[in-house]
Amino acid sequence: MTTVPSSIPDKPRKAVALISGGLDSLLAAKVMLDQGVHVEGINFFTGFCVEGHTHAIRQKDRAKPKRNNALWVAGQLGIKLHIVDVIDEYKDVLLNPSHGYGANMNPCLDCKGFMVRKALEWIQQNDFDFIITGEVMGQRPMSQRKDTMPVVARESGAGELLLRPLCAQHLPETLPEREGWVDREKMLDFSGRTRKPQMALAAEYGFTDYATPAGGCCFLTDANYSRKLVDMWQARGNREYELDDLMLLKVGRHVRPNERYKLIIAREEGEVKFMQGYAYRYPTFKVTSHSGPIALLDGTPNEDDFEFAARLVARFSKGRTADIVTVEQSMPGREKLIEHKIQPLPASEIPEDWYI
């Protein structure tokens, strides 16, 4: 066991904590605060974060109390939180992960390395001393394994400046421990996929109501989302994307009748409101003769496609069994609306594999 210097530093050492909004990073930061370390939080917004977006869109979710969990964690800890937009920089992580993907489009190991590298840049710019994360050895199948945790430290460039308080006892000594900035003896030895030690520690600290997101905090771990993302890339013939693309993958039914275009059909009032904001950018269909959704058309359709799309949209309206339904079509940059009086597409003519 390493001897910990007993000398007290002149001023509190400063650490930045990667705060996802989950329990582990909450606890890791708390453990450091208890050792007298000055901690501030940092949260990276990649565009794929489950936090916020979808919950803000769907009407049914608005009834639930909505909060940003990273902000909630910072509030519980009484620390500052810096939220950093990394949407553009993250593209390279997603598109060219040197360690590949997990079960879906999740490049978890590269992602963790990227975030720790960004945190390293941040501490260098802000005169902080080290970085802490809530990682637990064996907790995640890709980025939090005994063999991959050193990879994150090495490839991020953080090296010995990266301290994982929840499982530090299982890891080689880091600079903060060796220098006595923190007491290694008070670090923890959590490991494995069980959440019981974290829950017990949370209870000890009196933390309740913390977030326990099923499937983690990233849409890229979600099979349905990943499928829609890959479909978008394939249809466009390239893997470019913008934040608006990522948000639209989170809403509506996505239906692709052919390789030229897909329809994004609102499922409820919250999505209708949200998608109306995109009429400036996409051809938009709205059923006017009956109660029904709006739909955005994404792609490069031919003239026949528009009428077919209107029939498809009508299928999802209250007029689905009517002989004739009126569907209004708007085009970006044009004031004049196009009116389709069409027969809704029968359900039997919508193959299951059109649904992305």
Added chain:
Amino acid sequence: MTHYQLDARRLLCPMPVIRTQDRIAQLQPGDVLQVTCSDPGAAQDIPAWSRINGHTIISIEHTDDELVISVEVGATS
């Protein structure tokens, strides 16, 4: 004290918070930033961010589809 405006409409959280944070970093203590948002979640998130970072919410005004949040920049920014 100077008043500034920030248009964060059509942005979903956490983007309104990020834009608010980045704009406030350029302002002086006592300045007021008026943020217009369309994401109802901003009514919780911007005050939460302001509270932990030492800024003060002066008012939150709701209209049909938008809200306007006025933040006074604190001394700790």
